Amino acid sequence: xxxxxxxxxxxxxxxxxxxxxxxxxxxxxxxxxxxxxxxxxxxxxxxxxxxxxxxxxxxxxxxxxxxxxxxxxxxxxxxxxxxxxxxxxxxxxxxxxxxxxxxxxxxxxxxxxxxxxxxxxxxxxxxxxxxxxxxxxxxxxxxxxxxxxxxxxxxxxxxxxxxxxxxxxxxxxxxxxxxxxxxxxxxxxxxxxxxxxxxxxxxxxxxxxxxxxxxxxxxxxxxxxxxxxxxxxxxxxxxxxxxxxxxxxxxxxxxxxxxxxxxxxxxxxxxxxxxxxxxxxxxxxxxxxxxxxxxxxxxxxxxxxxxxxxxxxxxxx
Numbered sequence: 147x148x149x150x151x152x153x154x155x156x157x158x159x160x161x162x163x164x165x166x167x168x169x170x171x172x173x174x175x176x177x178x179x180x181x182x183x184x185x186x187x188x189x190x191x192x193x194x195x196x197x198x199x200x201x202x203x204x205x206x207x208x209x210x211x212x213x214x215x216x217x218x219x220x221x222x223x224x225x226x227x228x229x230x231x232x233x234x235x236x237x238x239x240x241x242x243x244x245x246x247x248x249x250x251x252x253x254x255x256x257x258x259x260x261x262x263x264x265x266x267x268x269x270x271x272x273x274x275x276x277x278x279x280x281x282x283x284x285x286x287x288x289x290x291x292x293x294x295x296x297x298x299x300x301x302x303x304x305x306x307x308x309x310x311x312x313x314x315x316x317x318x319x320x321x322x323x324x325x326x327x328x329x330x331x332x333x334x335x336x337x338x339x340x341x342x343x344x345x346x347x348x349x350x351x352x353x354x355x356x357x358x359x360x361x362x363x364x365x366x367x368x369x370x371x372x373x374x375x376x377x378x379x380x381x382x383x384x385x386x387x388x389x390x391x392x393x394x395x396x397x398x399x400x401x402x403x404x405x406x407x408x409x410x411x412x413x414x415x416x417x418x419x420x421x422x423x424x425x426x427x428x429x430x431x432x433x434x435x436x437x438x439x440x441x442x443x444x445x446x447x448x449x450x451x452x453x454x455x456x457x458x459x460x461x462x463x
Contacts, residue, residue, distance in 0.1 A: 149177035149193070152186035157193070167198045174204030182210045185219050191226050194237060200227075201241030209244045224254055231259045236266075242273040249273070252281040252297070255290045264300045271302040278309030286318040295331045330361055353378075357386035357402065360395050369405045376407045383413040387437075391423035396432025399423075409437050409444075 148157040157177070161167065168176050178198040181189035190210075194200065203209045208216065214223035231237055231247055239245040248269060251259040263269060274280050282302035285293035294315075298304060304315040313321075353374045356364040365386070368374055377385050387407040390398035399419070403409070409419050420441070423433040 149181040154188045178210045200245035201239035243276045248281045252284045282315045286315045354380040358389040387419045391419040391433045394431040394433045396436045399436040
């Protein structure tokens with residue numbers, strides 16, 4: 147009754163008297179659900195701060211959080227709960243699939259609150275919601291790079307844990323059109339941990355990914371400090387140079403060539419870096435020009451007869 151009417155003082159007195167915070171009506175509603183349904187924010191804050199269980203569901207399958215969503219009170223509800231979490235108070239939930247502080251703050255992309263939650267040594271970084279999404283999967287899906295980085299360094303599983311669609315956090319990044327930032331975080335993490343072969347973290351070649359996404363600094367670092375085959379093929383049959391050429395990235399092509407990348411290598415589809423560079427722009431592009439220069443240079447150095455050697459490979463005989 148106090149929760150329905152928004153009588154915070156009476157509610158606090160009952161709590162001080164050790165009442166059962168999670169007692170339920172015949173329909174399974176708790177005081178937390180009731181005050182949420184009637185949009186009593188102060189009562190909500192009192193109950194959550196006192197340890198009311200946000201994971202309980204009623205006879206209709208609703209918890210306090212889903213109740214807030216159904217009545218279009220999400221913004222106020224979210225702010226109240228986040229404020230409590232930021233204050234370092236433990237928000238109770240007996241069912242992580244219905245409510246989890248970790249998943250809640252990640253979905254809200256509240257980095258300050260996320261840091262407070264992760265600081266708790268007893269937190270399960272890999273707990274999942276009803277769809278099987280973990281916090282790091284949510285951050286990957288929503289493009290929250292800072293949250294993804296924080297969770298990754300805290301120890302969240304990005305390569306083995308799967309959601310109900312069978313996807314890992316890294317798979318989700320791969321599916322996103324703007325997943326480059328997430329991969330860069332992975333690269334940096336691998337280097338920091340001394341895992342210069344990313345295969346220890348994921349089924350992906352770091353050098354190939356960095357070349358594809360145009361990360362000049364990362365490629366330079368990998369080739370200088372790591373034991374990489376600059377002419378190695380990835381699982382799709384591409385060398386780093388082929389990937390850079392396909393993206394028309396002349397600067398990346400030049401860097402790879404300076405470290406020994408070969409322009410004349412063919413994959414099983416008989417594709418070369420030059421062919422891939424030309425696919426995007428028949429009139430030529432930076433990648434094509436860099437590759438043509440290298441091919442021309444090799445012809446000249448081998449002593450072949452040429453009419454004239456000029457930039458961009460013109461004059462080859």
